[in-house]
Amino acid sequence: MxxxxxxxxxxxxxxxxxxxxxRTKAQIADNFSDLHPPLAPHEAAVAADRCYxxxxxxxxxxxxxxxxxxxxxxxxxxxSPMGAAQTIFDQNILGGMCARVCPTETLxxxxxxxxxxxxxxxxxxRLQRYATDTAMRANKHPYDRAAPTGKTVAIVGAGPAGLAxxxxxxxxxxxxxxxxxxxxxxxxxxxxxxxYKTPMNFAAAEVDWLLSIGGITIExxxxxxxxxxxxxLRTNYDAVFLGMGLGGVNALRAEGADMAEDAVSFIAxxxxxxxxxxxxxxxxxxxxxxxxxxIDAAVQSKLLGAENVxxxxxxxxxxxxxxxxxxxxxxxxGVKLMFNVQxxxxxxxxxxxxxxLTYTETRDGKLEPTGETATLPxxxxxxxxxxTLVAVPDGLTLEGxxxxxxxxxxxxxxxxxxxxxxxxxxxxxxVTAVAEGRDAAMDIHAKLTGAA
Amino acid sequence: MADxxxxxLGIKSPNPFWLASxxxxxxxxxxxxxFEAGWGGVVWKTLGEAGPPVVNVNGPRYGAIYGxxxxxxxxxxIELITDxxxxxxxxxxxxxxxxxxxxxxxxxxxxxxEEASWKAILPRVAETGADxxxxxxxxxxxxxxxxxxxxxxxxxxxxxxxxxWCKENYDKPVxxxxxxxxxxxxxxxxxxxxxxxxxxxLINTVSSITSVNLDNFSPEPMIDSKGSHGGYCxxxxxxxxxxMVAEIARDPQTAGLPISGIGGVTTWRDAAxxxxxxxxxxxVCTAAMTYGFKVVxxxxxxxxxxxxxxxxxxxxxxxxxxxPNVTDWQYLNLNYVAKARIDQDLCIKxxxxxxxxxxxxxxxIAMNPGRVFEVKDDExxxxxxxxxxxxVEDCITMERLAPGTVDPRTGKVVEAEYANWTTHPNxxxxxxxx
Ligand SMILES: Cc1cc2nc3c(=O)[nH]c(=O)nc-3n(C[C@H](O)[C@H](O)[C@H](O)COP(=O)(O)OP(=O)(O)OC[C@H]3O[C@@H](n4cnc5c(N)ncnc54)[C@H](O)[C@@H]3O)c2cc1C
Ligand SMILES: Cc1cc2nc3c(=O)[nH]c(=O)nc-3n(C[C@H](O)[C@H](O)[C@H](O)COP(=O)(O)O)c2cc1C
Ligand code: SF4
Numbered sequence: 001m002x003x004x005x006x007x008x009x010x011x012x013x014x015x016x017x018x019x020x021x022x023r024t025k026a027q028i029a030d031n032f033s034d035l036h037p038p039l040a041p042h043e044a045a046v047a048a049d050r051c052y053x054x055x056x057x058x059x060x061x062x063x064x065x066x067x068x069x070x071x072x073x074x075x076x077x078x079x080s081p082m083g084a085a086q087t088i089f090d091q092n093i094l095g096g097m098c099a100r101v102c103p104t105e106t107l108x109x110x111x112x113x114x115x116x117x118x119x120x121x122x123x124x125x126r127l128q129r130y131a132t133d134t135a136m137r138a139n140k141h142p143y144d145r146a147a148p149t150g151k152t153v154a155i156v157g158a159g160p161a162g163l164a165x166x167x168x169x170x171x172x173x174x175x176x177x178x179x180x181x182x183x184x185x186x187x188x189x190x191x192x193x194x195x196y197k198t199p200m201n202f203a204a205a206e207v208d209w210l211l212s213i214g215g216i217t218i219e220x221x222x223x224x225x226x227x228x229x230x231x232x233l234r235t236n237y238d239a240v241f242l243g244m245g246l247g248g249v250n251a252l253r254a255e256g257a258d259m260a261e262d263a264v265s266f267i268a269x270x271x272x273x274x275x276x277x278x279x280x281x282x283x284x285x286x287x288x289x290x291x292x293x294x295i296d297a298a299v300q301s302k303l304l305g306a307e308n309v310x311x312x313x314x315x316x317x318x319x320x321x322x323x324x325x326x327x328x329x330x331x332x333x334g335v336k337l338m339f340n341v342q343x344x345x346x347x348x349x350x351x352x353x354x355x356x357l358t359y360t361e362t363r364d365g366k367l368e369p370t371g372e373t374a375t376l377p378x379x380x381x382x383x384x385x386x387x388t389l390v391a392v393p394d395g396l397t398l399e400g401x402x403x404x405x406x407x408x409x410x411x412x413x414x415x416x417x418x419x420x421x422x423x424x425x426x427x428x429x430x431v432t433a434v435a436e437g438r439d440a441a442m443d444i445h446a447k448l449t450g451a452a
Numbered sequence: 453m454a455d456x457x458x459x460x461l462g463i464k465s466p467n468p469f470w471l472a473s474x475x476x477x478x479x480x481x482x483x484x485x486x487f488e489a490g491w492g493g494v495v496w497k498t499l500g501e502a503g504p505p506v507v508n509v510n511g512p513r514y515g516a517i518y519g520x521x522x523x524x525x526x527x528x529x530i531e532l533i534t535d536x537x538x539x540x541x542x543x544x545x546x547x548x549x550x551x552x553x554x555x556x557x558x559x560x561x562x563x564x565x566e567e568a569s570w571k572a573i574l575p576r577v578a579e580t581g582a583d584x585x586x587x588x589x590x591x592x593x594x595x596x597x598x599x600x601x602x603x604x605x606x607x608x609x610x611x612x613x614x615x616x617w618c619k620e621n622y623d624k625p626v627x628x629x630x631x632x633x634x635x636x637x638x639x640x641x642x643x644x645x646x647x648x649x650x651x652x653x654l655i656n657t658v659s660s661i662t663s664v665n666l667d668n669f670s671p672e673p674m675i676d677s678k679g680s681h682g683g684y685c686x687x688x689x690x691x692x693x694x695x696m697v698a699e700i701a702r703d704p705q706t707a708g709l710p711i712s713g714i715g716g717v718t719t720w721r722d723a724a725x726x727x728x729x730x731x732x733x734x735x736v737c738t739a740a741m742t743y744g745f746k747v748v749x750x751x752x753x754x755x756x757x758x759x760x761x762x763x764x765x766x767x768x769x770x771x772x773x774x775x776p777n778v779t780d781w782q783y784l785n786l787n788y789v790a791k792a793r794i795d796q797d798l799c800i801k802x803x804x805x806x807x808x809x810x811x812x813x814x815x816x817i818a819m820n821p822g823r824v825f826e827v828k829d830d831e832x833x834x835x836x837x838x839x840x841x842x843x844v845e846d847c848i849t850m851e852r853l854a855p856g857t858v859d860p861r862t863g864k865v866v867e868a869e870y871a872n873w874t875t876h877p878n879x880x881x882x883x884x885x886x
Contacts, residue, residue: 046520055819056823113800113801116800117800117844
């Protein structure tokens with residue numbers, strides 16, 4: 001992502017209200033280009049050479065999918081990026097997406113001993129991208145399917161969890177049907193991840209590449225709870241995997257809350273927009289929340305041309321869900337981060353005009369309003385205060401609002417597994433969803449082939 | 453600033469850094485620029501007999517070995533001696549020497565192993581006013597197939613014979629340049645000494661194949677799908693060269709024979725190391741070919757700063773200082789007992805020491821919970837491998853066990869006295885200590 005050019009703004013760019021076209025095509029292209037541009041072969045060789053090939057490497061321990069990082073880096077270093085990619089895909093079939101979206105600064109790269117040594121870890125994410133890009137460019141799927149088992153598995157949701165599960169099952173010889181509510185597969189890879197992390201339609205290309213193993217059918221527009229039911233799936237298939245993510249959003253408790261828009265939908269619209277110059281955005285934007293979604297909504301608002309963007313988070317910086325890297329990224333794009341403030345009222349008549357925030361402090365471990373307030377001008381308010389599981393089928397146990405699972409995604413129903421954001425436990429990350437989908441597939445396979 | 457002026461065989465130069473006989477010294481244009489850049493002397497690219505000059509290949513003549521970031525670690529070449537007419541070279545040498553009287557100009561020679569050939573060329577070299585000659589008995593490729601270069605350098609009798617002819621027919625210093633492509637470097641050095649050589653210089657290049665093209669299945673550099681072995685030089689050959697230098701420096705039969713050190717000299721430190729092993733000066737080729745003539749600035753500044761720090765005022769203060777400490781294995785003190793020590797504050801927990809020791813050494817490092825690595829004194833033999841593989845400088849060090857303490861590995865008390873293999877009870881031919 002190039003440094004967004006900040007020259008004197010024009011009248012059009014400063015227009016009040018929620019309007020389109022604050023930035024030219026060229027500015028948009030620049031602003032939404034790759035956050036971490038790909039490494040050239042020589043850069044990759046140099047970056048790979050920094051890896052110490054640690055014993056029982058801490059980076060591997062930190063990776064939710066247990067990719068053998070030192071091995072794949074060594075394969076890059078010896079001039080075998082295809083071999084490196086195979087090492088990655090063996091553990092994580094969405095290694096290409098994970099290379100782009102993983103918060104490596106809190107996973108493998110945080111654990112890297114060179115982070116300890118010199119605060120400059122091996123660039124594991126970019127190296128992973130180098131390897132996976134090389135392999136995916138080769139346009140040949142690296143896995144063959146095992147002999148058909150005659151078993152069929154239904155998967156709900158074509159997000160990272162569902163796709164990882166489907167690929168592994170297909171590879172092991174089972175036939176898979178994915179029911180996906182949306183018109184396109186990919187889940188949040190397609191509809192949620194920030195545009196500058198996955199430019200050039202990578203999400204769709206990766207799904208096509210993944211599906212080229214064969215044996216996986218995706219039925220889009222097919223939602224569980226609508227056209228299909230869990231009971232129906234259980235009757236028609238040998239096993240069911242639920243990977244439907246979190247479809248709902250938490251309600252904002254503040255006066256005028258109905259005027260606040262949902263950040264996730266805003267991002268989905270942004271991701272699906274073919275031309276970002278026609279996507280409207282406010283002049284003064286306030287985002288409520290402190291996680292990755294809040295940061296992504298704020299940064300992308302700024303990149304679309306909003307003049308003032310503020311993230312209002314109710315706790316202190318140290319509690320923020322978004323990593324330090326994400327926070328710094330936001331700050332570098334000109335987003336203002338406000339801590340210890342919660343929304344009191346969204347003001348306006350029909351359309352948003354301002355937002356009143358109340359300062360908070362923690363007393364006896366409880367967050368309390370202090371009574372002081374601040375009012376910010378706003379013409380657009382986004383809420384990014386968490387997603388929720390919706391339409392849970394009967395028969396499943398819940399835990400903390402998510403589907404309770406044990407071990408590799410086993411639910412209360414013997415023939416139903418769950419993984420990804422919809423299942424309890426684990427962080428809500430793409431890579432975690434992949435790991436859970438993969439592990440559930442192995443367990444389903446064991447069950448279907450009588451090994452478990 | 454320490455004085456870098458050197459006197460080698462009576463040849464004075466403003467610093468001990470000469471360019472070795474090779475492309476950097478191939479012609480007047482280069483040598484003038486080298487002198488302007490600050491080099492103390494040059495050994496002119498090897499001259500052959502009068503008549504039609506040799507021809508080089510018209511395809512690639514170099515191959516390389518790289519470290520990280522394409523740092524050139526080793527260079528391989530199949531270049532021959534000068535491919536320019538003798539007359540041209542001699543005229544240029546005379547002109548350059550006249551213009552740079554304070555710099556050393558040595559002429560490298562390689563002619564057939566017949567006295568007449570040497571008698572023919574030596575007076576012509578003398579006429580140039582050059583400060584001395586270097587006999588190229590080292591080139592391992594091409595010329596050796598024609599009975600010259602390494603073909604002579606590998607036969608001590610020829611070395612002695614040719615050296616003697618030169619001493620008889622030329623009255624300035626004669627340096628004999630040795631090939632490393634031989635089992636014991638002391639024999640050619642002794643032969644040169646016996647023939648009356650004023651000095652030896654070493655090493656010339658090491659016979660090598662740097663890489664194989666895995667598509668054409670041919671060695672690189674590849675000429676029309678074929679390759680031939682070349683001569684290896686650059687940083688990779690420095691350890692080989694230094695050992696050979698030290699062998700000659702401490703050989704009683706060649707004691708006092710001046711040495712010009714060559715092979716991988718790239719930095720001031722390399723130069724200081726060669727000189728401490730007994731070299732009166734050093735010659736440089738690959739470093740100049742990699743970085744250009746300007747590298748000499750770092751070599752000069754670095755050596756001079758180091759000399760100041762050490763309180764040395766002249767290079768003779770440290771030339772040969774390390775020679776008495778080069779000994780045979782049998783004389784190493786077996787009562788010197790050390791243990792590895794890991795500095796937990798510096799440790800970054802990569803575990804390389806553990807993998808190396810556990811898989812390939814003495815299983816003397818424990819990996820404790822939390823990736824805390826600790827040396828097991830009862831297993832550690834102080835082999836140094838952990839230090840060698842540790843990416844953090846000074847994180848692991850060797851600590852000598854004080855005499856009187858018990859070595860937990862052997863259960864024996866560490867003795868204060870020096871005792872070596874020659875007196876060790878396990879040695880069948882041990883002599884009782886006096
Ligand atoms: C804005 C945003 C940014 C993010 N950025 C990052 C990031 O940078 N890095 C990172 O690692 N993680 C990020 N995440 C989190 C990450 O996207 C999720 O953890 C991950 O996508 C979870 O995968 P999943 O397969 O469980 O669910 P999802 O990706 O949500 O996929 C679920 C799929 O199921 C479908 N579905 C839902 N209900 C039904 C139904 N009833 N019937 C049929 N299909 C249904 C959905 O349409 C969807 O396609 C971000 C999340 C958001 C919201
Ligand atoms: C391309 C090339 C040509 C060489 N030609 C000669 C030569 O003509 N005569 C000679 O004595 N040595 C020749 N050498 C050997 C060098 O003088 C020197 O001994 C050797 O390269 C080791 O030093 P270095 O490691 O500093 O390069 C040549 C070396 C190279 C790389
Ligand atoms: S922790 Fe860092 S240095 Fe060690 S293996 Fe992993 S990437 Fe390499």
